[in-house]
Amino acid sequence: MDNYFDILVYSSMMVLIISLILAFIRLIKGPSISDRVVSLDLIASIIMGMILVYTILIKDAIYVDIVIVISLISFIGTVAISTYLKQKMVEK
Amino acid sequence: MNEISVGIILLLGALFILIASIGLIRFKDILSRMHATTKATSFGILLLLIAVSLYFGTYIVTLKSILIIIFVYLTAPLAAHSVAKSFIDNNNKTD
């Protein structure tokens, strides 16, 4: 019983690592700068997911607070970058 | 039995995040990519938080999970809107 649960937790960690690699490919390749902003937003969400899976892995609920901080900072960062891009366009 | 269902919900949430990043690779233009990331990612985070709060089962973890869910669902469309608006203003193609 316990063994199946460990397999499920480790395989979901594996799935999240694969999706992190795919998001990094788009971050390097992305033609425009908006693609990179979107993929950075996705990477922040993937790291939130990895911390949640790690919380279950070590059986300690203290890391849930980090997820709150990452969700706040990722939203502020995305809005700041896109506002900066709009501002730069107006000045040009 | 309870632990197995928690694990299945966890794996389902991780798979939705994987779907979002496959969509980020496969779609052709940026606005379609944003469709994939803004929906599937928030749903994946929702499933992972449900799994965590079912696994621990204490009040404080459940309360923090509900707070994160409300925050993510309020801000994910706003972030997508902001990026899309800056892209539209730069490229100026609204048909």
Add this chain to the structure above:
Amino acid sequence: MKYLKKPYYIVLFMFYYITKLIQSNIVIAFDILTPKMHIKPGFIWLPLETKSKLGLLLLSNLISMTPGTLSIDYDDNKNSLLVHVLYNQENVINDLRAIQKRILKLIA
């Protein structure tokens, strides 16, 4: 009676939101995982019938979460919302109008 009606609409709206959410995720997962892409992106202007800030927030938030639509821009002069759609068909605008009618009933 009026105070009893409002929570009823709010609960109904939450159930509607959750069903739309699950439906949109299934649609987008199906479209990403099948090898052949059948998307046809396009833009739609949706004329609004309200000017309240709360209604606008709820409407653009729900539009971003329903299958195949993403709210992009708000024009103050025309009082309408620019929506990016993935499946460009005739009945998309009718779906958006139905959502707007539901929100107008909620905030009235």
